[in-house]
Amino acid sequence: MSAVPLDVPLPPLATYALRLGDDALILAQRMGEWIASAPQIEEDVALGNIALDLLGQARTLLTYAGEVEGAGRSEDDLAYLREERAFLNLHIVEQPGGDFGVTMARLLFFSTYQLGLYDRLQHSSDPTLAGVAGKAVKEVAYHRDHATQWVLRLGDGTQESHRRMQAGLAAMAPFVDEMFTGDGLEQSLSSAGVAVDVPTLREEWDRYVGSVLREATLEPPETTWTARGGRRGIHSEHFGHLLAQLQHLHRSHPGASW
Amino acid sequence: MVSVLADPSTARATAAAGSVLDPEVPVLTIADLGVLRDVTVDTDGCVTVTVTPTYSGCPAMDVIRRDVRQAVRAAGFDEVEVRTVLSPAWTTDWMTEQGRRALDDYGIAPPPGPRSGTLSDGPVLVALSVRCPQCRSMDTRETSRFGSTPCKSLWVCNACREPFDHFKAL
Numbered sequence: 001m002s003a004v005p006l007d008v009p010l011p012p013l014a015t016y017a018l019r020l021g022d023d024a025l026i027l028a029q030r031m032g033e034w035i036a037s038a039p040q041i042e043e044d045v046a047l048g049n050i051a052l053d054l055l056g057q058a059r060t061l062l063t064y065a066g067e068v069e070g071a072g073r074s075e076d077d078l079a080y081l082r083e084e085r086a087f088l089n090l091h092i093v094e095q096p097g098g099d100f101g102v103t104m105a106r107l108l109f110f111s112t113y114q115l116g117l118y119d120r121l122q123h124s125s126d127p128t129l130a131g132v133a134g135k136a137v138k139e140v141a142y143h144r145d146h147a148t149q150w151v152l153r154l155g156d157g158t159q160e161s162h163r164r165m166q167a168g169l170a171a172m173a174p175f176v177d178e179m180f181t182g183d184g185l186e187q188s189l190s191s192a193g194v195a196v197d198v199p200t201l202r203e204e205w206d207r208y209v210g211s212v213l214r215e216a217t218l219e220p221p222e223t224t225w226t227a228r229g230g231r232r233g234i235h236s237e238h239f240g241h242l243l244a245q246l247q248h249l250h251r252s253h254p255g256a257s258w
Numbered sequence: 259m260v261s262v263l264a265d266p267s268t269a270r271a272t273a274a275a276g277s278v279l280d281p282e283v284p285v286l287t288i289a290d291l292g293v294l295r296d297v298t299v300d301t302d303g304c305v306t307v308t309v310t311p312t313y314s315g316c317p318a319m320d321v322i323r324r325d326v327r328q329a330v331r332a333a334g335f336d337e338v339e340v341r342t343v344l345s346p347a348w349t350t351d352w353m354t355e356q357g358r359r360a361l362d363d364y365g366i367a368p369p370p371g372p373r374s375g376t377l378s379d380g381p382v383l384v385a386l387s388v389r390c391p392q393c394r395s396m397d398t399r400e401t402s403r404f405g406s407t408p409c410k411s412l413w414v415c416n417a418c419r420e421p422f423d424h425f426k427a428l
Contacts, residue, residue, distance in 0.1 A: 042401055042404075045406070046404035048404075049404040049405075050404070052313070052315035052317070052408055053313055053408060054315070055315045056311070056313060056314025056315025056316065057314045059314075060344065127345070131343070132314070132344060134347045135311075135313075135314055135344050135347040135348070136314055138347060138349075138428050139428075142403060145403065149403075
């Protein structure tokens, strides 16, 4: 299956499903990297389970994007055979997990955003998107709770854990604004009752994250720059390396099956 | 919900599909688990079984679909289609009393009983304590919100010191 050229636009609904599916797929890959490397064995299991939830969401969303596109691409074609520029995920999900504090800052930021998004999307006029969101919203509530517990524990823990949690927040701060930057495509799908207009999620996000950071004795992070362009296929230097790991097996053995 | 019908062939297909065991928790049938949503038999004898996953990424679904096809064929139906639906989203409220008892006997603390209202109305509800399936003590603590499968969390009993799985509320 050859990649669809970049200048052929996908139907807006397929693009939207792909954006949400790519966020889930790429974060699943990043969370999976912790398996056998987490600070304790329970955390290996927890991060692996969160990755599995996200992967399940991604599978349904990519399958749906392929159906709406109508060009015969399956979930596997979309996950394994697209080039970097055809992925529409946010920058926050592709950043390296690095220190555990970075991973937990990201999980807090992203799961809070995703929970707000899915909570609205479960009322979408599109039954498939509503179905995925209605299921996922319950899973993501556990993800956010897990991140919250860790941020509290590390922030209000030892001097060293506090320092590293604060550094994790600083590392993820440049990627927050992009989550709430909508575009024309999302606005028009949102007017039609299909999609969620992300800028409307910001206030609730600020309130929740702010309350967690206060309780954790952490300072709200500041940033001098903000990432942008993920929804248009513009990615950071880390993304190619991630894709190489995600895709190499499938591409090395075309057509192989279990 | 699984329809209760007078039609004997539908009853037979429903019994066959409903007897399939969850491969991850092999004391629970998919009927007890609430994963089996519907069984219909059309006039040509073709069976359509509708199932729903517990979690979006539940890896047991492929095995469940295969086992359902086999079980319904073994009950004498040649044409079996298994449909997967996401909506309404599965909840532990759909687990039967028999299922809860089977879990407890097996050493997995069952989820809390059915609640009124829907989960999306508020945060995930977590019981204050979970009874140890080994020694029945309520003096237990959670060691991890996530366990050996997506549907379970890890607990340890402070009384008998045994670790155990808890089927968490969703």
